[in-house]
Amino acid sequence: MKILAIIPAYNEEKSIARVINQVKLYVPGADVLVVNDGSSDTTAQKARDAGARVVNLPFNLGIGAAMQTGYLYARYNNYDIAVQVDGDGQHDPAYIHDLMKPVMEGKADMVIGSRFVRKTSYIPPVARRAGMLFFSFLLMLLTNLQVKDTTSGFRVINKRTIEYFSMKYPPDYPEVDVLVKLHKKGFKILELPVEMQARKAGKSSITPIRSVYYFVKVTISLLIGSTRTFE
Amino acid sequence: MFINVYTISVLFSIVFLVAVIELVRSNKLQEKYSILWILMSIILMVLSSGPAIINKLAGWLDIKNPPSLLFLFGLVYMLVYNLHLTVVVSKQSEKITRLAQEIAILKEKEKMQ
Numbered sequence: 134m135k136i137l138a139i140i141p142a143y144n145e146e147k148s149i150a151r152v153i154n155q156v157k158l159y160v161p162g163a164d165v166l167v168v169n170d171g172s173s174d175t176t177a178q179k180a181r182d183a184g185a186r187v188v189n190l191p192f193n194l195g196i197g198a199a200m201q202t203g204y205l206y207a208r209y210n211n212y213d214i215a216v217q218v219d220g221d222g223q224h225d226p227a228y229i230h231d232l233m234k235p236v237m238e239g240k241a242d243m244v245i246g247s248r249f250v251r252k253t254s255y256i257p258p259v260a261r262r263a264g265m266l267f268f269s270f271l272l273m274l275l276t277n278l279q280v281k282d283t284t285s286g287f288r289v290i291n292k293r294t295i296e297y298f299s300m301k302y303p304p305d306y307p308e309v310d311v312l313v314k315l316h317k318k319g320f321k322i323l324e325l326p327v328e329m330q331a332r333k334a335g336k337s338s339i340t341p342i343r344s345v346y347y348f349v350k351v352t353i354s355l356l357i358g359s360t361r362t363f364e
Numbered sequence: 365m366f367i368n369v370y371t372i373s374v375l376f377s378i379v380f381l382v383a384v385i386e387l388v389r390s391n392k393l394q395e396k397y398s399i400l401w402i403l404m405s406i407i408l409m410v411l412s413s414g415p416a417i418i419n420k421l422a423g424w425l426d427i428k429n430p431p432s433l434l435f436l437f438g439l440v441y442m443l444v445y446n447l448h449l450t451v452v453v454s455k456q457s458e459k460i461t462r463l464a465q466e467i468a469i470l471k472e473k474e475k476m477q
Contacts, residue, residue: 168468186476188468194461202465209469304461 134237136163137212138229139203141196142220143170146179153183155226156218160233163216166206170199176220196286197307204290204298215295217288224287228327232289235323242294242320245280246287246327264348268309271352275359278316280324283309287327294320309351313358369431373412381405400448404441411437 138156142149149167156165167180171193180187188202200217207215214236218224228246235241248257249265257265268283286308290298297318303310315322384401387393393401411418411434422430 186472188472190468191464194464198461198465201461202468205465206469206472304457 134213135211136160136214136216136233137203137207137210138163138165138216138218138226139200139207140165140167140180140185140218140220141170141199141203142167142172142176142180143193143196143199144172144174144176145220146172146174146176148222149176149220150179150183152218152220152222152224152226153180153185156229157184159226160216160229163229164212166203167220168199168202168206170194170196195305197302198304200307201298201302201304204295204302207295208299212295213292215290217286219286223329225328225330228287228325229289232287232325232327235325236289236291239291240321241323242291243315244289244323244325245282245285246289246329247280247282247285247324248327248329249281250324250326260344264344267348268351268355271355272309272312275355276313276316278312278322280312280322282324283312285329287329303354306347306351310354310358313355317359317361369434370412370414373434374409377405377408377412381409397452400445404445408434408438 138160140149140152140156145152153165153167156163165185167176167185167187169177169180169187169189171190177187177189188206190199190202194202203217204215214233216229216233218226218229224246232244232246235244265282265284269279269281272278272280272283294315297315297320298311301314312322381402384393384398384405388395388398411421415430418430418433422428422433425433427433427436
């Protein structure tokens, strides 16, 4: 099976090499692809030096479009499995094997590395926790789908999902949104527990104004998306 | 002839129509997007040609001050056209995204060979 680890990165020069090395250590069979989303620092160079393939987007497109670039790459190069690992170091590559297992066995089309399935040491700030709970609740209300950690970007998908994502993937804040889409199309989604770490370096893209925008945008796309009968 | 809302409106719609045609002529505006503008300037021209049409319409709609019908029309038109434009922008941004993705993948492939 051909496995591709996709690392979307925007100005992550301090953490990117470590993430790549860890992925190579824990999943030696995987190819590592860094999607450099228009970084203004040396992310691309650091990634290449660490032995990853690098796709350089000509300008910043946002996390969703960057991930989709990875999925498109996976489709063009016939990969069977794609793993998303964030470039900031918060996803521990040691868990990739566990996450990949159900996908390899054909038990799931997507596996989400979740912080809340089992009690983990990760305790998010109150506002974020409230937001996450709200999205879980809204998702269950709209689709009957039970996902505890809707915003986790630590995910493994199979070929069928790669094909679908390469065609359709929201350009920004995609994590919650795609759950509705996948569920409607009959994809099987599974959640497995992982530990996550606070980001190792770099700046989080989330500011108070952006979190309000995030909240409103995701809520609207969930509400409208759940009424969609086509696509 | 004196200056009032009607003469100004007619004058404006003529200038506007000429400007739209000139933009199309010099290839700065695609024909596709000029249709709605041309349509608007013609409707505006007709409406503001004299008080007769607008008075009648205003009467039907129970509008006390007939010229405000002109403004209402303009406002609604802007609203609809703006919505149309954001639809166009959405489509374009989707296309630009796909272009950027394809180019990035192509460049990587080139480097590998």
